[in-house]
Amino acid sequence: MxxxxxxxxxxxLMARLPGLGPRSARRAVLHLVRRRGSLLTPLxxxxxxxxxxxxxxxxxxxxxxxxxxxxxxxxxxxxxxxxVVEDVADLWAMERSGQFRGRYHVLxxxxxxxxxxGPDELRIPKLVDRVSSEGVEEVILALNATIDGxxxxxxxxxQLEGRVPISSLAQGVPIGGxxxxxxxxxxxxxxxxxxxx
Amino acid sequence: MxxxxxxxxxxxLMARLPGLGPRSARRAVLHLVRRRGSLLTPLxxxxxxxxxxxxxxxxxxxxxxxxxxxxxxxxxxxxxxxxVVEDVADLWAMERSGQFRGRYHVLxxxxxxxxxxGPDELRIPKLVDRVSSEGVEEVILALNATIDGxxxxxxxxxQLEGRVPISSLAQGVPIGGxxxxxxxxxxxxxxxxxxxx
Numbered sequence: 001m002x003x004x005x006x007x008x009x010x011x012x013l014m015a016r017l018p019g020l021g022p023r024s025a026r027r028a029v030l031h032l033v034r035r036r037g038s039l040l041t042p043l044x045x046x047x048x049x050x051x052x053x054x055x056x057x058x059x060x061x062x063x064x065x066x067x068x069x070x071x072x073x074x075x076x077x078x079x080x081x082x083x084v085v086e087d088v089a090d091l092w093a094m095e096r097s098g099q100f101r102g103r104y105h106v107l108x109x110x111x112x113x114x115x116x117x118g119p120d121e122l123r124i125p126k127l128v129d130r131v132s133s134e135g136v137e138e139v140i141l142a143l144n145a146t147i148d149g150x151x152x153x154x155x156x157x158x159q160l161e162g163r164v165p166i167s168s169l170a171q172g173v174p175i176g177g178x179x180x181x182x183x184x185x186x187x188x189x190x191x192x193x194x195x196x197x
Numbered sequence: 198m199x200x201x202x203x204x205x206x207x208x209x210l211m212a213r214l215p216g217l218g219p220r221s222a223r224r225a226v227l228h229l230v231r232r233r234g235s236l237l238t239p240l241x242x243x244x245x246x247x248x249x250x251x252x253x254x255x256x257x258x259x260x261x262x263x264x265x266x267x268x269x270x271x272x273x274x275x276x277x278x279x280x281v282v283e284d285v286a287d288l289w290a291m292e293r294s295g296q297f298r299g300r301y302h303v304l305x306x307x308x309x310x311x312x313x314x315g316p317d318e319l320r321i322p323k324l325v326d327r328v329s330s331e332g333v334e335e336v337i338l339a340l341n342a343t344i345d346g347x348x349x350x351x352x353x354x355x356q357l358e359g360r361v362p363i364s365s366l367a368q369g370v371p372i373g374g375x376x377x378x379x380x381x382x383x384x385x386x387x388x389x390x391x392x393x394x
Contacts, residue, residue, distance in 0.1 A: 004261055004262060004266075004267050006243060006246050006247050006250065006251075006262065007247055007251060007260065007261075007262070009243055010240075010243045010244065010247050013236065013239060013240050013243060014240070016236060017225045017228060017229070018221070018224050018225055018228050019216070019217060019221040019224060019225060020216060020217070020225075024215070024216040026286060026289060027215050027216060027286065028214045028215055028216060028217075029247075030260065030284075030285055030286055031214060031215050032214070032244070032247075033247065033251045033260050036248050036251065039210065039213060040244055040247065040248040041244075041245070041248045042210060043207075043210050043211070043244055044241050044242075044244035044245040044248055045241075045245075046203060046206055046207045046210060047207065047229070047237055047238075047240055047241035047244065048238070048241040048242075048245070049203050050203050050204055050207050050226075050229075050230065050237065051233050051237040051238045051241055053203065054203075054204060054230045054233065063204065063227065063230050064201055064204075065201060065203065065204070069201075070201050087227075088227055089223060089224065089227055092223060
């Protein structure tokens with residue numbers, strides 16, 4: 001039964017993915033085994049390709065298959081607007097909105113005294129460099145509205161003080177949001193930032 | 198940006214796994230890309246191996262890497278006890294309990310008029326063959342306690358009537374279960390099958 005171990009090993013590896021536990025990994029592997037031709041083989045090949053080619057963009061930290069990512073290489077995107085995000089997933093979320101035509105800077109996390117994550121772990125020095133060298137005219141802080149995200153935003157705003165105008169995403173009621181389901185902090189923020197109609 | 202498409206294609210394939218949607222597939226792919234050496238490459242290799250080698254056991258329908266699975270080949274397992282399950286996942290669940298030392302027969306689903314699944318789609322004829330040819334002394338119906346599972350159990354019991362003793366898993370209060378959280382059907386079944394202490 002030596003080979004049966006491969007299936008168990010595959011389940012164990014799949015269970016290490018976020019969002020999958022041992023039970024859902026077993027279901028996923030059974031699903032894959034039943035769809036060998038249409039799903040398992042293509043997935044194996046694509047994973048091997050991506051494992052070979054995926055890398056972090058040297059400029060912004062985005063995940064791409066080139067040393068400088070497609071967004072940083074795109075001449076149609078403004079280099080005067082720089083959007084700072086915590087994570088590549090946040091960059092992808094911004095891109096899905098299709099509204100932002102500047103460039104990005106991925107921090108790779110938030111400052112955290114508990115996890116001893118300081119500015120040097122977060123590509124903050126690189127951000128300061130880019131602001132000077134790339135002629136950035138506005139830095140948009142698109143950090144998560146969590147305590148860690150906002151602490152990091154304050155730190156970055158301090159570092160860039162006087163060098164470049166800094167803005168941050170508006171806080172308020174999400175589109176489709178119902179007041180009854182919103183937390184007090186969001187309602188307070190939306191009230192404080194109210195606009196004349 | 199042609200290669201960036203590989204990452205998007207990988208996300209699209211991962212989103213086809215049960216338990217993952219588009220959002221969790223993105224998270225999983227980012228997780229994989231960050232752990233290229235420790236997770237993505239091994240996963241790609243293991244998937245390729247399993248895609249090459251995994252197959253359904255010709256005798257019982259279990260998923261294994263040999264034509265006859267490890268359980269059917271194991272001489273230490275009794276061939277006189279045959280446990281009938283709906284699905285390979287159920288077989289694995291039985292094996293995790295470590296209590297059953299007989300062999301299995303995987304139906305591959307349940308009878309369903311709506312989905313036009315008849316006995317021939319379910320390896321039921323093969324089950325009848327095995328009962329005659331393998332000297333089975335007891336068939337244990339370990340089908341799910343759902344309407345489809347129980348309908349299928351009744352059909353199989355009819356087919357095997359008079360050929361072999363048939364039993365089914367006991368129904369009752371699960372270990373650790375609290376009466377207040379159990380449905381009426383389970384409480385009724387547990388009451389009807391009460392045992393003297």
